[in-house]
Amino acid sequence: MKESIRTVLDFPIPDIQFRDITGLLEDPKAFKESITQLTSECMKFKCHTIIGVESRGFVFGSPIAFDLDVPFVMARKPGKLPNKTVSKKFKLEYGETEIHLQEISPIIGNVVIVDDLIATGGTA
Numbered sequence: 001m002k003e004s005i006r007t008v009l010d011f012p013i014p015d016i017q018f019r020d021i022t023g024l025l026e027d028p029k030a031f032k033e034s035i036t037q038l039t040s041e042c043m044k045f046k047c048h049t050i051i052g053v054e055s056r057g058f059v060f061g062s063p064i065a066f067d068l069d070v071p072f073v074m075a076r077k078p079g080k081l082p083n084k085t086v087s088k089k090f091k092l093e094y095g096e097t098e099i100h101l102q103e104i105s106p107i108i109g110n111v112v113i114v115d116d117l118i119a120t121g122g123t124a
Contacts, residue, residue, distance in 0.1 A: 001024060001030045001033055001034055001058065002009045004020075004023040004024040004026075004030045005021055005023060005024055005105060006010055006019075006020040007019060007020070007022055008020050012094065012111060016039065016061060016094060017022050019116075020117045021056065021116050024113055025059065032047040034060070035060065035063045035064060035067070036040060038064050038114070039062060039063075039067045039068060041062050042064055042068060043068065045110055045112060046109075046110055047068060047070060047073075047109075047110050047111070047112045048070055048108050048109025048110050048111070049070055049071050049073060049106065049107050049110070049111045049112070049114060050068070050071070050072050050073070050111075050112050050114055051066055051072060051073045051074075051075050051101070051107070051111055051112070051113045051114065052065075052072060052073070052074055052075065052114050052115075053075045053079055053098070053099065053114065053115040054074065055078070056078045056116035057113075057114045057115040058074060059116070060114050060115075060116060061114035061117050064112075064114060071105070071107075071108070072100075073105040073106070073107055074101075074102075074105075075099045075100070075113070076099070076100050076101075077097065077098075077099070077100070077102055078098055078100060080100070081100055081101075081102050082102075083102045083103065083104055084102070084103045084104075085100040085102055085103060086100070086101055086103055087099065087100045087101075093110065098105065
């Protein structure tokens, strides 16, 4: 799997090493293995809810939630969810943003937050 993730220097701004996961998604074997391993880790945690961080967290979180038969909740950018939301502002390595969850979303029990990878941990 590691070989299918490319590093792009100075993207989106200078001094950032961007991890490009498109190669992983384009390689069915690598993508399947990543979902299998992530699902296995969530099972060890006895996960009850998966929260996927926009947007690449949707790609990985949805199949994990499907495999575990648990709710998948989308964490989205401002203005993207149709119902009343709760939000949290935070700083990233190259800016500031906020993330929203719908108040009506079924967030229960042990929660796993899924993104494509964690660089600084800013979003999660």
